[in-house]
Amino acid sequence: xxxxxxxRLRKNEKLRLWRKENPExxxxxxxxxxxxxxxxxxxxxxxxxxxxKATVNAGHRRWRANNAEKSKDCDRRKYxxxxxxxxxxxxxxxxAEVDRLMMASSCExxxxxxxxxxxxxxxxxxxxxxxxxxxxPCNLALGVMFDSPERLRALADYAEKRCVVPQCAAVIGGAIxxxxxx
Numbered sequence: 222x223x224x225x226x227x228x229r230l231r232k233n234e235k236l237r238l239w240r241k242e243n244p245e246x247x248x249x250x251x252x253x254x255x256x257x258x259x260x261x262x263x264x265x266x267x268x269x270x271x272x273x274k275a276t277v278n279a280g281h282r283r284w285r286a287n288n289a290e291k292s293k294d295c296d297r298r299k300y301x302x303x304x305x306x307x308x309x310x311x312x313x314x315x316x317a318e319v320d321r322l323m324m325a326s327s328c329e330x331x332x333x334x335x336x337x338x339x340x341x342x343x344x345x346x347x348x349x350x351x352x353x354x355x356x357x358p359c360n361l362a363l364g365v366m367f368d369s370p371e372r373l374r375a376l377a378d379y380a381e382k383r384c385v386v387p388q389c390a391a392v393i394g395g396a397i398x399x400x401x402x403x
C-alpha cells in the first residue's frame with residue numbers, strides 16, 4: 222500500500238536529516254549501492270544527462286578548464302586505448318600484443334630511436350600478419366616500394382651510385398641490410 226503524501230514527506234525529511242548527520246556513512250552506502258547496481262546507475266545518469274544536457278556539459282567544461290593537465294592526460298589515455306583496440310581488431314591480435322608492440326622505442330629496420338608509442342606497426346598487406354615496428358620514414362619507404370625487397374635493393378644501389386652526400390647512401394644501405402638481416 223503506497224504511503225500518503227504526508228507520510229512520504231515525513232519519511233523524506235527523516236532521511237534528509239540522517240544524511241546530514243551521517244555524511245560518511247551515507248557516502249559509503251551510495252558507493253556500495255552504485256557498485257551493486259551499475260545498470261541502474263547508468264540508466265539514471267543517462268536520464269539526468271538527457272534532462273539537463275546544458276548543465277552537465279557546462280560542468281564538464283568547467284572541470285576541464287580547472288583541471289587542464291588531468292584532462293589532457295585523460296584524453297591521451299582514451300585516444301591510445303581506442304587506437305590500440307582498433308589496431309588489435311585490424312590485425313586480429315590481442316590488445317595486449319598491440320600495447321607491447323607500441324612500447325618499442327627503436328626502428329627494427331634502421332635502428333633509429335623514437336618515443337615509445339610513436340612507431341608504426343609494419344604488417345604484410347596480404348595476410349595482415351604483423352612483422353614488427355618501424356619508424357615513420359622506413360614504414361613509408363616500405364609502403365611506397367610495395368613491400369618489394371628487389372625495389373628497395375635497386376633504390377639503395379641507385380642511392381649509393383648517385384648520392385652526393387656519403388651519409389645518405391650509408392643510411393639507406395644500412396636500412397636495407399638491416400631489413401634483410403645482414
